[in-house]
Amino acid sequence: MTSRKPSVAAIGGELIEPVPIGARAVYLVETRSQDEAREVERLFDELESRARVCKLCEGKLLSYVVQTSRSDSALLDEIEDVLKATCGFVVTQGSFDEVIYRIVRELCEDTGSTLLPARECDVCGRPEPFPSTVATRNGKGLMASSRQCCGGCAAKAMERAELARRPLRNRQVRGKDARLATVR
Ligand SMILES: [Zn+2]
Secondary structure (H helix, E strand, C coil): CCCCCCCCEEECCEEECCCCCCCEEEEEEECCCHHHHHHHHHHHHHHCCCCEEEEEEECCEEEEEEECCCCCCHHHHHHHHHHHHHCCEEEEECCCCHHHHHHHHHHHHHHCCEECCCCECCCCCCECCCCEEEEEECCCCCEEEEEEECHHHHHHHHHHHHHHHCCHHHCCCCHHHHHHHCCC
């Protein structure tokens, strides 16, 4: 099995770290004791060797986002099973978005837990736990600017850069390309 590590792609003037293709889940856990909270924190600490982990809040309510490098969700399901066996209140969502983040924030207020500062997309301002880097190079090939983007904004930058790179006469007018090429 070959593992494709995400690499930084250089397209036109922009260097874009491709959007990760793995699966993502958000876990909300209400703990009943400090021992239980420590147990949950240890579980997610250990996970850091197998996936990307971002803690959203701490206190009575613990919430984490986990991003795996593969698209199958076996590891994410395993985490849910362990949490449900350990804690009384567990909610899992298979994606991270503004709605789940608002729920985490509200539950933090209700339970007196602490919401940790979230990373935000430099383009649209949405919270993004695992941003992609979109960097622009100047004429000397040096990095002129760099932005941390959410998946949606990084994908748009990638699309724009690919379109800009393609010489006009070589643009294939069919399928998806037809739609892109006719925009403006
Ligand atoms: Zn964005």
